[in-house]
Amino acid sequence: MAEYPQDVVQRFHGTPDQVDAGLVGEPPRTWESVVIEDTAQEDAYLPALERLGYRLVLREPWWHGHRMLLSPAEDVNLHVWPQGAPEPIRHRLFRDWLRAHPHDRERYAATKRRLARDNAHRPRDYSLAKNDVIDEIYARIFAA
Structure with missing residues (x-):
């Protein structure tokens, strides 16, 4: 495998202030709820x-x-x-957790792929079958 310099390997994370300072002009209307x-x-x-x-x-x-x-x-x-409503907050917490925790992200993605394959013609069953893995991830989110 090729070796890369540290500045390529190390991912930079901007602070919220840096992200805010990077905005040019007014935020697009589509960024707002x-x-x-x-x-x-x-x-x-x-x-x-x-x-x-x-x-x-x-x-x-x-x-x-x-x-x-x-x-x-x-x-x-x-x-x-x-x-x-509390759900938009919960959804953003879930999204942010998956972005920061690759193991949970892959587990959730694998679960969704399996359930989509097994329940392709039963969307209700697909939706309900995700609850166990979602609840497990939320338990980790709220315990952190």
Whole structure:
């Protein structure tokens, strides 16, 4: 295997202040969350998303008012929760943990690949079957 200089091998991590200082101009609007008071008031946000081609595919009021829309190319799942819901925070914690913990990231990815193969025609079963590995990872997140 080739040897590389230390400045190639060592990955640089900027501080939050450095990342903020690197922004040129104003942040794009797409970097912000859209604040929705009540996801049940679909007429306040669905028409604009539908004009962009998004299609409502899930309505789960029991899960903090969650809605999920699918992009026209079916390559983006857009999740919508009301302001103050805990799930967006949990999702960001999960994302950040997976970015920083390769073992859990690979375990989660392998689980998803296996479940997608085994449950390709049963999305509900695929979604529910991920719960065990997700709960194990959340236990490590909250214990850290």
